[in-house]
Amino acid sequence: DxxxxxxxxxxxxxxGQQVTLRCSPKxxxxxxxWYQQALGQGPQFIFQYYEEEERQxxxxxxxxxxxxxxxxxxxxxxxxxxxxxxxxxxxxSSSPDRNTEAFFGQGxxxxxx
Amino acid sequence: xQQGEEDPQALxxxxxENATMNCSYKTSINNxxxxxxxxxxGLVHLILIRSNEREKHSGRLRVTLDTSKKSSSLLITASRxxxxxxxxxxxxxxxxxKLTFGKGITLSVRP
Numbered sequence: 620d621x622x623x624x625x626x627x628x629x630x631x632x633x634x635g636q637q638v639t640l641r642c643s644p645k646x647x648x649x650x651x652x653w654y655q656q657a658l659g660q661g662p663q664f665i666f667q668y669y670e671e672e673e674r675q676x677x678x679x680x681x682x683x684x685x686x687x688x689x690x691x692x693x694x695x696x697x698x699x700x701x702x703x704x705x706x707x708x709x710x711x712s713s714s715p716d717r718n719t720e721a722f723f724g725q726g727x728x729x730x731x732x
Numbered sequence: 733x734q735q736g737e738e739d740p741q742a743l744x745x746x747x748x749e750n751a752t753m754n755c756s757y758k759t760s761i762n763n764x765x766x767x768x769x770x771x772x773x774g775l776v777h778l779i780l781i782r783s784n785e786r787e788k789h790s791g792r793l794r795v796t797l798d799t800s801k802k803s804s805s806l807l808i809t810a811s812r813x814x815x816x817x818x819x820x821x822x823x824x825x826x827x828x829x830k831l832t833f834g835k836g837i838t839l840s841v842r843p
Contacts, residue, residue, distance in 0.1 A: 623774075652830065661736075661820050661833035662775070675830050707772060711831070720765060721831060725774040 625724035640695040644712030651693040654709040705731045736821045736834030744840040751808040755821030769818045811841045
């Protein structure tokens with residue numbers, strides 16, 4: 620079992636550009652959540668996908684959007700990048716029994732210059 | 733916004749000593765979880781304690797939960813240099829699996 624995999628691991632983008640981050644959940648998991656972690660802070664919830672629908676959303680602007688595919692993998696898209704979007708983006712998957720542990724990927728380190 | 737507040741922010745101990753980390757939160761929860769993060773990479777789940785549980789053990793880890801005080805503690809016994817990491821508590825409200833994290837505690841274990 621490969622666990623949660625994210626790609627790419629590192630990314631450098633220019634202010635104003637758009638970026639797409641990818642996540643494959645752990646086998647057997649149907650729910651994918653995305654988090655943003657700024658340096659020295661705890662992860663902040665962006666949104667959660669279940670059955671290809673956004674089920675919950677945190678306090679992030681509409682520039683942040685996502686998608687979940689029939690195989691449960693997910694993408695996070697960020698438009699019109701700002702310097703402040705530089706962070707570690709973490710994907711977490713969880714099982715159909717919702718109130719259990721989440722499994723995290725190694726993250727994508729996004730740097731906006 | 734961050735629900736959990738960990739205390740202390742940083743902790744430095746000698747190998748073999750015990751490390752105690754505390755977490756306070758504000759709203760009602762279904763469960764509380766502790767995670768470890770090495771060098772700014774992915775988080776590793778350590779232990780989950782449900783709101784109707786008071787104490788839980790896993791290897792060298794002991795977690796307590798006091799819902800009346802809205803607080804939890806994580807005890808790592810007989811610490812090792814490999815325990816050096818950032819530790820986060822995360823709360824889960826009743827109806828969903830969204831995790832709300834604190835700012836974390838940086839633990840340094842000196843050999």
